[in-house]
Amino acid sequence: MCLAIPVQVVALHPGDQATVDMGGVRKDISLALVEGVEVGDYVILHVGYALQKLDRDEAQKTLDAIAASGALAS
Amino acid sequence: MKAIRPGYVRPIDFTSGRVDLTHGSGGRSMAQLIEELFLANFDNAYLRQQNDQAVFEVPKGRLVMATDAHVVSPLFFPGGDIGCLSVHGTINDVATAGARPLYLAASFVLEEGFPLADLRRIVRSMAKASMEAGVPIVTGDTKVVEQGKGDGVFITTTGVGVVPEGVSPSGDRARPGDRILCSGTIGDHGVAIMAQRESLGFTTALESDTAALHTLVELMVRAVPDVHVLRDPTRGGVAATLNEIARQSKVGMLIREDDLAVKPEVKAACEFLGLDPLNVANEGKLLAICAPGDAQALLTAMKEHPLGRQASIIGTVHEDPNHFVQMETTFGGKRIVDWLAGEQLPRIC
Amino acid sequence: MKYIDEFRDGQAARAIAATIAREVDPSRRYHLMEFCGGHTHAISRYGIADLLPKNIRLVHGPGCPVCVLPIGRVDDAIALALNHRVILATYADCLRVPASKGLSLMKAKARGADVRMVYSSADAVKLAVDNPGKQVVFFAIGFETTTPPTAVAILEAQRLGLTNFSVFCNHVLTPAAIAHILESPEVREHGTVPLDAFIGPAHVSVIIGSQPYEHFASEYGKPVVIAGFEPLDVMQAVLMLVRQLNEGRAEVENEFTRAVTPEGNLKAQALVARVFELRKAFEWRGLRSVPYSALRIKDGFRDFDAEVRFQVETKSVADNKACECGAILRGLKRPQDCKLFATVCTPENPMGSCMVSSEGACAAHYTYGRFRDAQVEAAP
Numbered sequence: 001m002c003l004a005i006p007v008q009v010v011a012l013h014p015g016d017q018a019t020v021d022m023g024g025v026r027k028d029i030s031l032a033l034v035e036g037v038e039v040g041d042y043v044i045l046h047v048g049y050a051l052q053k054l055d056r057d058e059a060q061k062t063l064d065a066i067a068a069s070g071a072l073a074s
Numbered sequence: 075m076k077a078i079r080p081g082y083v084r085p086i087d088f089t090s091g092r093v094d095l096t097h098g099s100g101g102r103s104m105a106q107l108i109e110e111l112f113l114a115n116f117d118n119a120y121l122r123q124q125n126d127q128a129v130f131e132v133p134k135g136r137l138v139m140a141t142d143a144h145v146v147s148p149l150f151f152p153g154g155d156i157g158c159l160s161v162h163g164t165i166n167d168v169a170t171a172g173a174r175p176l177y178l179a180a181s182f183v184l185e186e187g188f189p190l191a192d193l194r195r196i197v198r199s200m201a202k203a204s205m206e207a208g209v210p211i212v213t214g215d216t217k218v219v220e221q222g223k224g225d226g227v228f229i230t231t232t233g234v235g236v237v238p239e240g241v242s243p244s245g246d247r248a249r250p251g252d253r254i255l256c257s258g259t260i261g262d263h264g265v266a267i268m269a270q271r272e273s274l275g276f277t278t279a280l281e282s283d284t285a286a287l288h289t290l291v292e293l294m295v296r297a298v299p300d301v302h303v304l305r306d307p308t309r310g311g312v313a314a315t316l317n318e319i320a321r322q323s324k325v326g327m328l329i330r331e332d333d334l335a336v337k338p339e340v341k342a343a344c345e346f347l348g349l350d351p352l353n354v355a356n357e358g359k360l361l362a363i364c365a366p367g368d369a370q371a372l373l374t375a376m377k378e379h380p381l382g383r384q385a386s387i388i389g390t391v392h393e394d395p396n397h398f399v400q401m402e403t404t405f406g407g408k409r410i411v412d413w414l415a416g417e418q419l420p421r422i423c
Numbered sequence: 424m425k426y427i428d429e430f431r432d433g434q435a436a437r438a439i440a441a442t443i444a445r446e447v448d449p450s451r452r453y454h455l456m457e458f459c460g461g462h463t464h465a466i467s468r469y470g471i472a473d474l475l476p477k478n479i480r481l482v483h484g485p486g487c488p489v490c491v492l493p494i495g496r497v498d499d500a501i502a503l504a505l506n507h508r509v510i511l512a513t514y515a516d517c518l519r520v521p522a523s524k525g526l527s528l529m530k531a532k533a534r535g536a537d538v539r540m541v542y543s544s545a546d547a548v549k550l551a552v553d554n555p556g557k558q559v560v561f562f563a564i565g566f567e568t569t570t571p572p573t574a575v576a577i578l579e580a581q582r583l584g585l586t587n588f589s590v591f592c593n594h595v596l597t598p599a600a601i602a603h604i605l606e607s608p609e610v611r612e613h614g615t616v617p618l619d620a621f622i623g624p625a626h627v628s629v630i631i632g633s634q635p636y637e638h639f640a641s642e643y644g645k646p647v648v649i650a651g652f653e654p655l656d657v658m659q660a661v662l663m664l665v666r667q668l669n670e671g672r673a674e675v676e677n678e679f680t681r682a683v684t685p686e687g688n689l690k691a692q693a694l695v696a697r698v699f700e701l702r703k704a705f706e707w708r709g710l711r712s713v714p715y716s717a718l719r720i721k722d723g724f725r726d727f728d729a730e731v732r733f734q735v736e737t738k739s740v741a742d743n744k745a746c747e748c749g750a751i752l753r754g755l756k757r758p759q760d761c762k763l764f765a766t767v768c769t770p771e772n773p774m775g776s777c778m779v780s781s782e783g784a785c786a787a788h789y790t791y792g793r794f795r796d797a798q799v800e801a802a803p
Contacts, residue, residue, distance in 0.1 A: 002423050002461055002568035002626035003348045004652075006426035023342025023424045025269075027276040030545060032575045033691045042426060044629055044682050047422050047514070048543025049572045051691070052629045052682050054426060059681035062651075063429055066659050070438025274542055342424055398794045405654050406433045406440075407470015409791040415770030415781075419515035420542060423460060423488055423565060423782060 004046035006054050009039055020045060086110050091190040098184065098218030111194060112214060115201040120177075120212035128212035130177060135236035140167035144229045148270045149196065153263075153281025154357075156229055157199030162286045162357060163308070164231040165207055169288035170304040170360070172243045172295045173235035178204060180231045181215040185224030196227060207286040209233070235288075240299045243362075247302040248323035252391040253369035257290065257360040257376055258384040259283070260312050261340040264354030264418075269343065274420065276346060280339040285358030290379040294362065297375035303363035306356065313352040313411045315361055316399045326394020329411065331404045333388045348421030352401075353414045363391060426681070430653030431469070439658045440474040446665055453479045455664055456754055457622040458601060460487030460782025461652040467791035469654040475661065482754040483777075483784035485600055486624060488565045488593075489516045490776040490783040491707040491752075494740035496593055497522040500562045503591065504528070504536035507733050510554060512547035513562040515540045520779050523740055528562075544576035551580065551588035560729045561590045568626040570594040570718065571691035574698040577720070577727045589729040592720050595705060597627045598635045599716035603707075604753050605643050618754055620664045622657065623649035625679050632687025636675045644673045651679040698724055706739060708776040709748040746775035751784050758785040759796050765789055 007020035007027075016032045020043070027048075031037050034050045043050035086106060096103035113121055120128040144160040161178065168175040180200065184193065204211050211231075262283040269278050287306060294301060303323075307315035312334075320327050336351045344351050358381060364372050369387055376382030389401075399411045447453065457463060463483045466472065472481065485491050497520050504511040511528070518529045518540065532538040537557075541547050547561035563573045573590060580588040601621065604610060610618050623636055628649045636647045646667035650660035660678045667674060677683055698721060705717030720728040729735065742748060746768070747761035758764050758777065768774040770786050777785035 002459070002566060002624075003421055004568065004626045004629075005345050006424075008425070022345065023338040024280075025276055025278045025339055025342040025346060027346065030543075030572075030575065033571050033688060033694070035690055044626065046568055046626060047572050048545055049575070051568065051571075051626060052688055055681050059426055062656075062659070062678065062681055065678075066430075066435055066439065066655055069442050069659060069662050070435050338424070345424065345427065396794065396797050398797070400794055403469050404433050405431060405436050405469040405471070405474075407473040408794070409467060409470045410794055412770075412790045415519075415786075415790075419518060419540070421516055421781065422514045422542075422569065423516055423780065 002046060004044050004051060006042045007045045009037055009041050009043060012039060018050070086190060088190050088194045093184045093186055093188040093190060093193065093218055095186055095218050095220070098216055104216065107216065111197055115197050116204065116211045118210040118212060120210065128177065130212065133236050135238055138168050138171040138173040138235045138237055139232065140164055141230060141232040142167055144231070145225060146267065147225065149192065149226055151270050151282055152266050154284040155196055155199050156227060157196035158203035159284050159357060160229040160231045161200050161203035161207065162284050164233040165209055165286040165288050166306045168233040168235040169291040170243070170306055171235070171237055172241035172291065172301065172304060173237040174292065175207070175209045175233050175235040175288050178209055178211045178231055178233045179213045180211050180229060182217070183224055183228040184216065184218045185226050186218055186221040188226050193227065203286065207288065238295065241295045243301050243304040245303055245305060245319050245322040248319050248325050248363045248391045249302065250325060250391055250393045251366050252302055252363050253366050253387050254316070254327060254329060254389040254391065255362045255364070255369065255373060255376065255385060256312065256334065256388045257382045259335040259337050259340070260307070260356055260359060261336060261344065261351035261354035263357040264311065265340045265343045268347065274347070276343065278339045278343060280337065280343070283356055283358035285381055287358065287360050287381060290360060290376065290381045293375045293379050294372060298364055298368040298372045300368065301362055301364045301372060303361070305361050307359055307361055308357060309355050310414055311351070311353045311355055312361065313350070313399070314413050316411065317413050319363065320397040320399050324397060325391050326397055327389055327391050327399045328402065329389030329399070330402045333386050335384050335386065349418065352411055353418055427653065430651065430655045432655060435655055436474060436658050439655070439662055443479070443662050443665060444476050446662070446669065447476050447478060448669060449478065451478065452617070453665060453668060454482055454617045454619045454754070455479065455622060455661065456482040456484045456618055458484035458486040458597065459624045459627070460490070460780065461625055462622055462650065462657055463487070463784060463787050464782050465652050465654050465657055467787040471654055471657055472792070472795070474658070479661065479665070482618065483751070483787070484604070484754065485707065485710060485752040486566070486597065487780050487782040488569070488595060489520055489780035491595065491709060492517070492520060492564055492593060493706040493708045494522055494742070495706070495737045497528070498740065499735050499737055500591060501526055501528060501531045501536070503560050503729065503733055504538055505531055505534065507558070508537070509558040509560045510537045510539060510550055511560050511562055512539050512541045512550050514564065516780055517562060517564060521773055544572045545579070548576050548579050548583070548585070548588060551585050552583065555587060558587050558589070561588070562593070563590050564593045566595060566597050566627050567630045570695050570699065571630060574694040577698050577724055578694070580727055581724070589727050589732050590720060591729040591735070592699070592718060594699065594718045595707065596716050596718070597624055597631070599713055600707065600710065601639060603710060603713045603716065605639065605645070607753055609753065609755055618645070619668055620646040622660050622664070623647045623675070625650060625652045625656070628679065628683045628687065630688050630691050633675055633677045633683055633685050640673045640675050646673045648676045649679050649683055651681070708742070709752040742776070743774045748775035748777045751777050758788040759793070761785070765793060
């Protein structure tokens with residue numbers, strides 16, 4: 001369940017609001033559930049709310065791990 | 075459009091006026107609306123005769139007729155409005171028989187209170203679309219319903235055209251081995267419309283792809299007269315159209331996700347809403363199915379036309395008693411491409 | 424699309440598939456349950472089954488909130504809209520869920536109910552602000568992921584002093600359902616349902632963290648790998664589970680570290696704890712009553728509780744007798760094992776919960792995978 005997608009914060013607004021962008025599509029969302037989000041950050045968006053900041057370093061580590069998993073095969 | 079009483083003077087207020095019940099009553103107001111709005115914009119010899127019908131010569135060939143009721147919310151959207159949509163939609167339904175569209179009829183159901191300025195904007199857009207396509211609107215009708223009984227404006231257009239000898243595309247002619255072609259990016263119209271719906275609240279620069287496809291079809295049937303199937307994937311998107319054809323022709327299909335063109339904005343909007351671009355409506359795209367030996371010639375012809383520049387061969391037809399449409403995903407697996415169950419709704423889960 | 428496309432790369436998938444194929448023990452089978460509908464959807468949507476060796480079976484779990492919503496609760500929502508004449512705000516997913524007497528919210532709408540689709544709980548609050556003369560009820564469904572936004576909506580309604588906004592709360596809890604499956608006699612005692620390991624939820628875990636699953640690893644000896652919802656995440660998680668099982672380990676591992684931490688989102692958890700408390704038991708469609716598996720609105724917020732305001736008394740409604748959803752949700756049966764599947768039960772006319780939403784095991788198999796059944800039938 002729980003459709004949620006990584007989107008990039010492009011503007012912060014008063015009242016815990018922000019504008020996010022994904023692939024040229026923009027939407028206003030709520031930051032009420034997260035802290036310390038800045039413009040440029042990626043957040044996981046679900047039903048109009050950011051659930052968590054996306055950790056870019058960890059994303060890279062996972063991609064590296066995925067690449068390593070595949071490299072073993074060849 | 076009904077006969078006009080001459081000598082009627084006070085002009086209609088197209089700035090702040092609104093549609094009222096007299097505009098559909100058969101009286102002077104209606105005659106005036108017809109003259110100052112419809113006749114003034116759609117202007118052609120048939121309408122100027124001011125009869126209840128249009129009488130015309132028919133060129134040699136088989137006659138094609140199609141009709142389409144247009145309801146769309148919102149009425150105005152990026153890339154178009156209900157006016158040009160109603161012209162393109164019916165032209166495309168006629169054209170996908172392999173035909174040259176000749177004439178259109180238009181009937182309007184207007185809701186009492188609808189701003190006349192908006193109506194004029196819609197009518198002008200229709201006139202422009204019909205002019206550009208070279209397919210005149212030669213007869214029509216207008217009715218007005220009480221407030222609350224309509225959604226602003228509904229437009230039904232009917233078109234006639236002629237199919238040249240030797241051309242007979244039909245949904246039941248897809249054969250095992252045939253190739254499936256798509257004229258361009260998918261899902262543009264549906265996403266452009268959805269982006270406008272207030273409750274979803276997202277913005278994009280994306281425009282509807284609404285366009286008349288008859289000149290593209292003309293190039294295609296000239297290159298490959300024996301094209302087996304032509305159809306425009308409107309409501310329900312490419313998925314619904316391929317399933318319709320598979321069922322009509324009693325065949326299966328396999329398409330490749332890698333060969334489908336999808337704009338980044340459409341992809342992104344579909345991610346936001348949990349939708350599949352394959353299920354999203356198009357208003358200016360074409361699916362074609364032809365014998366394998368004809369595929370390259372058909373593709374070349376499509377690419378010569380501005381509306382077919384991004385055309386590609388997206389799959390093949392095969393035998394399948396279940397008439398499944400399957401897709402090889404970019405990921406390397408296979409899955410069914412099914413009809414949409416019920417209305418297309420955004421998902422949260 | 425950054426952080427999406429990289430995790431959908433077909434070439435990387437085939438490379439992992441080759442590693443999985445090399446590392447699986449051909450003498451055994453691997454039964455991996457993906458709890459979440461999000462994984463079910465990704466597996467079906469990308470045809471992941473085609474990339475895995477035959478002795479890995481993915482068992483679809485009950486992790487779709489629409490699917491597990493009992494008929495009685497949908498009946499209640501319809502009654503609120505039809506009888507109490509409220510504006511019922513709902514996520515679109517709930518509109519088509521079949522209820523009693525052939526109704527659904529969509530059909531109730533056709534009968535004059537004021538049902539509005541919202542994208543966010545904040546939109547429901549806005550409806551209440553814009554319609555001061557009407558009662559607005561937000562039909563809240565979902566797992567831990569969707570609960571914090573509902574908490575925010577209630578707190579916002581309180582801040583605004585709204586007297587015409589309430590929530591019909593149907594939020595349910597993931598670990599309780601996993602425990603219920605592991606405690607079911609078929610899994611625990613008879614061993615008739617082999618369930619070797621779990622692919623743990625992605626976005627639920629973003630909120631609750633990875634710690635709540637430790638219990639399943641230590642107490643039940645079942646490995647858990649928390650994984651993102653993209654297809655490469657699923658492939659990687661399958662490999663991680665195969666390795667755990669091969670090595671005889673039962674640990675909680677986290678593949679989705681880009682969004683899941685051990686403790687989860689503490690701010691969201693605090694908001695939920697402020698507004699909600701545990702229910703003693705809650706009915707799950709297909710699983711019946713599951714203890715401590717759902718949330719209710721605390722007494723301190725009773726003014727915003729639609730169950731209190733409209734005195735909702737839910738009646739339990741039985742599913743069709745021939746429906747195998749219960750067994751399918753526990754991994755006992757597969758969709759194609761049910762007599763109703765693809766005959767009278769289809770996405771257009773769902774009989775059971777698993778066919779209701781595109782994330783349900785049956786709907787996902789119907790929509791994306793049933794050509795494989797035809798291949799099986801065709802084979803001698």
